[in-house]
Structures are given as structure tokens and as C-alpha cells.
Amino acid sequence: MILDPCAIEVHNDQLREKHRRAFDFVSHEIPHIDDILEKLQKFQIAIPSWALGTGGTRFGRFSGAGEPATLEQKIEDVGLIHALNRSSDAISLHIPWDIPKDANRLKQFASGLGIHFDAMNSNTFQDQQGQQHSYKFGSLHHVDPAVRQQAIDHNIEVIRYGEELGSKCLSVWLADGSSFPGQLNFRQAFQHTLSSLQEIYRHLPADWKLFVEYKAFEPYFYSTTIGDWGQSLLLTNKLGPKAFTLVDLGHHLPNANIEQIVSLLLMEGKLGGFHFNDSKYGDDDLTAGCMKPYQLFLIFSELIDGMDEKGMAHDSGLGWMIDASHNLKDPLVDLLQSVEAIKIAYAQALLIDRKSLREAQSQNDVVAAQEILQQAFRTDVRPLLAEARLRTGAALDPISLFRTLGIREKLVEERGRNSVATGL
Ligand code: RM4
Numbered sequence: 001m002i003l004d005p006c007a008i009e010v011h012n013d014q015l016r017e018k019h020r021r022a023f024d025f026v027s028h029e030i031p032h033i034d035d036i037l038e039k040l041q042k043f044q045i046a047i048p049s050w051a052l053g054t055g056g057t058r059f060g061r062f063s064g065a066g067e068p069a070t071l072e073q074k075i076e077d078v079g080l081i082h083a084l085n086r087s088s089d090a091i092s093l094h095i096p097w098d099i100p101k102d103a104n105r106l107k108q109f110a111s112g113l114g115i116h117f118d119a120m121n122s123n124t125f126q127d128q129q130g131q132q133h134s135y136k137f138g139s140l141h142h143v144d145p146a147v148r149q150q151a152i153d154h155n156i157e158v159i160r161y162g163e164e165l166g167s168k169c170l171s172v173w174l175a176d177g178s179s180f181p182g183q184l185n186f187r188q189a190f191q192h193t194l195s196s197l198q199e200i201y202r203h204l205p206a207d208w209k210l211f212v213e214y215k216a217f218e219p220y221f222y223s224t225t226i227g228d229w230g231q232s233l234l235l236t237n238k239l240g241p242k243a244f245t246l247v248d249l250g251h252h253l254p255n256a257n258i259e260q261i262v263s264l265l266l267m268e269g270k271l272g273g274f275h276f277n278d279s280k281y282g283d284d285d286l287t288a289g290c291m292k293p294y295q296l297f298l299i300f301s302e303l304i305d306g307m308d309e310k311g312m313a314h315d316s317g318l319g320w321m322i323d324a325s326h327n328l329k330d331p332l333v334d335l336l337q338s339v340e341a342i343k344i345a346y347a348q349a350l351l352i353d354r355k356s357l358r359e360a361q362s363q364n365d366v367v368a369a370q371e372i373l374q375q376a377f378r379t380d381v382r383p384l385l386a387e388a389r390l391r392t393g394a395a396l397d398p399i400s401l402f403r404t405l406g407i408r409e410k411l412v413e414e415r416g417r418n419s420v421a422t423g424l
Pocket residue numbers: 050094121173213248275283323424
């Protein structure tokens with residue numbers, strides 16, 4: 001389904017007056033408003049192909065209806081999100097869930113919707129039918145060189161698919177770990193992982209990046225071979241200048257200070273990108289900003305501060321992506337909510353009075369520092385996001401338009417009740 005641009009115009013006309021009042025109210029208090037609006041228009045967040053269908057838990061999966069059953073349909077779904085918010089112009093594929101059969105045709109189809117291909121993701125956490133060696137005891141860290149080689153070859157194949165589609169990045173997340181003390185030799189597992197990644201790195205095209213994602217737990221329970229940012233940073237430092245650490249918000253132990261992690265990785269020039277989501281317990285993969293919006297804001301505060309210091313462009317300096325799973329809400333609506341929450345945190349962080357904050361820090365004025373941060377966090381920036389959308393031809397209220405147009409109902413009509421997306 002392709003959205004008719006007239007529908008957006010009609011919708012915006014209905015809301016324009018109300019929006020104008022809200023925007024005028026907030027904007028005259030904000031000094032560099034045009035600069036902020038321009039940044040908001042440019043800022044894009046990629047959508048993972050595996051978040052477009054219904055996610056499951058280990059207890060069950062309650063399928064939605066009208067899920068995208070083919071890669072074309074997944075691209076079409078991202079096209080719909082982007083048409084509504086003009087803030088999600090890329091899709092991230094996971095191989096082998098999304099093997100492109102005719103890359104040129106897919107590329108053309110995607111670019112017709114204003115979509116390009118973000119990071120490619122490899123999968124060595126599941127066994128595929130007909131696969132020679134099992135990943136039951138890991139992949140790149142495995143004790144058996146034949147298993148490691150199979151996982152290396154898979155990653156090289158993923159790079160090839162990505163090259164055909166115009167992607168510029170490989171993201172590696174390993175499930176490798178152990179569930180019982182004594183099961184693994186930690187040093188050997190790390191060395192195997194390093195040499196396997198070095199082999200993959202050798203096949204990385206010159207203008208590509210390699211993102212190494214870490215996760216503290218799951219699916220194994222005792223140890224994870226790339227368990228935290230320190231272990232990822234050790235690897236990316238040893239690998240070379242094209243290797244970076246990827247931060248997935250749900251992959252930390254409870255109460256980890258993620259904003260501090262981000263700040264130091266950025267300082268070291270080793271932060272590659274983000275997987276946004278939110279959680280109460282762990283890798284819950286919930287809508288970004290639904291649980292801890294203040295944390296998301298503090299993360300963006302560090303990002304902007306660190307990126308500005310290095311002269312990095314906010315929109316293209318790092319990889320911005322959602323990594324979520326939708327068990328209850330319509331995935332498309334949930335993704336719209338996530339993008340909105342991420343951009344709210346970004347806009348609020350742009351409002352921070354940096355000069356006064358530095359002054360407060362240098363005076364050890366703890367009270368002033370908190371006031372400055374919370375002044376920005378408590379500003380309602382939603383009219384700024386709406387204005388940025390209006391200026392790019394997106395909908396003033398994407399979720400209400402999604403609902404009034406009955407987009408999911410139309411997708412169900414087209415695809416049927418039982419179409420199921422590949423993924424977890
Ligand atoms: C993992 C991790 C990866 C993603 C898979 C599906 O927990 O977050 O980024 O590829 O889930």
C-alpha cells in the first residue's frame with residue numbers, strides 16, 4: 001500500500017490552526033529555533049526489518065494480521081512509516097530472514113519510497129535448515145574451527161548482500177556465551193572471537209563499518225563472550241579503524257549508567273551507533289522512551305555534547321536505529337511512537353544551555369546543573385517535532401492519521417489475516 005500524499009495534506013489542513021497556536025507558544029522562548037528545526041528535519045532513524053512483524057516471547061507468539069510476508073512488503077511498511085513522519089528513511093535487514101533475490105529491483109523499489117538500506121545484520125544465533133554445523137555452543141567463539149569458519153563465511157555472505165543493496169555497515173551480535181560455570185575457557189573464547197572477527201574485517205569493503213554489539217545476558221545465563229562495552233571496545237580497538245562498538249539500550253545490567261558509557265566511547269572515537277528501545281528488566285525491546293524518557297534524554301545530552309566537540313554531523317555521524325519487538329501493539333504504530341520519543345529526547349537535548357552547564361560544572365554548582373538539565377527536559381518540544389514534520393511534508397499527527405485512514409485494515413485486506421513476517 002502506498003500512501004496518497006493528498007491524505008496528508010487534508011489531515012494537516014485540519015490540524016494546522018491548533019498546531020500553529022502550540023508552536024507559537026513554545027517557539028518564542030527558544031533562541032536558535034530555526035537551527036533546531038533544521039536538525040530535526042534531517043535526523044532519521046532506521047527501522048529494523050524484524051520489528052515489522054509480531055514479536056514473540058519464549059512462551060508464545062500472538063500474531064497480528066496483515067504482517068509483511070515478503071521483503072518487498074517490509075520495505076513497503078517502512079515506506080509507510082516514512083511517508084507519515086519523514087523521519088525513517090532506511091531499513092536494516094537481517095540475513096537469512098531477508099535474503100534479497102533481485103537486489104537491483106529491490107533497490108529501485110525502495111528508492112521509489114525514499115528508502116535506502118542501513119546496516120546489514122548477520123545471524124549466527126539460530127541454526128538454519130540444512131546447515132552443516134550447529135551453533136548450539138556458539139559461533140565465532142566456538143571451540144571447533146569448522147563452526148567458526150561457517151559463521152565467518154555467513155558474515156562475508158551478508159557483506160556481499162549488503163554491497164548489492166548499497167549498505168555500508170555490518171552489525172554483528174553474537175549469542176555466544178555459556179550457561180554454566182566451567183563450561184568455557186573465557187580467554188580462549190575471546191581469542192577465537194577476535195580471530196574470527198579479524199577474518200570478517202579483512203572482507204569489509206574500504207568504505208564500510210563493522211559494528212560489534214554487546215549484551216550482558218541471554219540467551220545464555222552465566223557468561224556472554226561480548227558481554228559489555230569493555231569487551232566490545234577491546235575487540236574494536238584490536239580490529240582497526242573501521243570497527244566500532246554498538247550500544248543497544250536493552251543490553252545492560254540493571255541501573256547501568258548508559259550515558260556515561262556513550263560519552264566515553266564517543267570520546268575514544270569508537271561509538272558506532274545505537275539500537276534504541278526501552279525496558280524495565282532487560283532486553284524487553286519495548287517502545288523507546290516508554291519507561292525511562294529521562295535516561296534517553298541524558299543519553300542524547302552526552303551524544304550531542306560529544307559529537308559537537310568532535311564536529312560530527314548529528315544525522316550521519318553515528319548509526320541510529322530502533323531494535324524493538326512488538327507483542328501487544330501494532331508494530332507500525334509502535335515504531336511511530338519510538339521514532340517520536342527518540343526525536344523528543346534529541347530535541348530536548350538540543351535545548352540544553354551548554355555554556356551555563358559548563359559554568360555550573362566548573363563551580364561544582366550541583367543545583368544549577370540539575371536545573372539546567374531539567375529545564376530542557378521539561379520543555380514540551382512536541383510542537384517543534386510537528387513543525388519539522390510539516391516542513392518536510394509529513395503528517396502533523398502520524399498516529400491519528402494511521403488510524404483514521406485505517407492503514408492496518410487496508411494491509412489486512414491486501415495481505416490477509418494470516419500473513420506472517422520472518423524474524424524471532
Ligand atoms: C538481539 C540483538 C540484535 C538483534 C537480535 C534480533 O538481542 O539486539 O541486535 O539482531 O536481537
